[in-house]
Amino acid sequence: MSDPSSLLGALRVVLVGTSHPGNIGGVARAMKNMGLKDLRLVAPRAQFPHPEAEFRASGATDILNDVVVNDTLEEALADRTLVAGTSARSRHLPWPLLNPRELAGRLQDELRQPEHRIALVFGREDRGLSNEELQLCHLHVHIPTNPEFSSLNLAAAVQVLSYEVRMALVEQAETASRKEDQPFGTEWDAPLATSESLERFFEHLEKTLVDIEFHDPNNPRKSLSRLRRLYLRARPDSNEINMLRGILTSTQKAAGTKK
């Protein structure tokens, strides 16, 4: 797949009335981690640029250097075709309200088409976006939180939304080129053991348990079933089976039952 960063570079983040320079840096870092680039500040209350922003950006200084500062939210959104604003759940005027995953689902197709220009808008640390600002947005998005402690750090909110959009693009790409042969969710280093080699291992295991006089005092046959269940659950690969059989052979030699 092509890295989704190339699509995410077009997704604009707009911060309205930010108070703490450290948060601007934290937002830049979160954006760059997820492949976003385009950051706008609307009427920041924080001094900017600021060393605390540089510090928290932790290397995402290219984003800070390219920041555009606007006086009004309207200016920052002027060329956008879709605007999503973050919102607490309760507003007296109901508006289309999505969770971050639903939003990402909506955005993933539009991000692939250059004629769509999307912005995510985040409000002030202490009181979010005003009703007037929210009404500049096509959609509202709400991050589900603990109702008793619901106010996310600004960089954390940007992190969650950026992550969701990136995940939507990654998952879409993976579904398009899905491989069925990765049982552990990752590239593996050896093929899975065949049933035949597993059965040879279980025969060898049974013989070795007799050699070392291992008996389950409660139920000797049941212990073999339990061992089968355990090893089959792990789905051993061919190298692992070879290693387990090597251990059985060493065991038999040490027990004097095999030369």
Place this chain on the structure above:
Amino acid sequence: MSDPSSLLGALRVVLVGTSHPGNIGGVARAMKNMGLKDLRLVAPRAQFPHPEAEFRASGATDILNDVVVNDTLEEALADRTLVAGTSARSRHLPWPLLNPRELAGRLQDELRQPEHRIALVFGREDRGLSNEELQLCHLHVHIPTNPEFSSLNLAAAVQVLSYEVRMALVEQAETASRKEDQPFGTEWDAPLATSESLERFFEHLEKTLVDIEFHDPNNPRKSLSRLRRLYLRARPDSNEINMLRGILTSTQKAAGTKK
């Protein structure tokens, strides 16, 4: 639905070797936003408690007040039944590797059952978890990032994973129809082994392999890592661990290294 915070309170976050007190505070805030409570620090390099941690916690001081500090990761994990460690993608020994959404899918069922005790482990700001620490984990989780700027802030990483687990619980509750939630898709007959009993088994296994003079001709240390990976993947229950240890004891007796 009941708020998922009641389930998320049992999910432990473990930070290993954290350098910056501000990050500890940011983690506490991210946890509380998502309904988590149980924070452990392992051998922090940061001074703790610290005013910068208080500041960044922004009201999540209850979590900071209840922090437990451990000297070793083993102590922090001793009573856990499932441990997921955050990891960069490439490791020379592949291990079950999930993305945050896949992990949340795995955890959502187990969180509903009080006998499961889960930990999420996060490494140092500059170099993550060591290979030895990663091998204490059943699963590894990787947050998809921009390959050119992949290192997330610690609080941001905790935010993403906590958010995913919360989302999974919210979505599951919304999907309503509850199946019987079991780790292996069925009623099980014994509780899962704890990390502590698994570690005692691995020590016993290593000693026994020395006793029987088993050596991987290619790489003796790697074979121990491979055995850890295999057994952790199977997630042994407590009866299975007792049985495996019984086999080791019989092996040592047969080899004449134990009476």
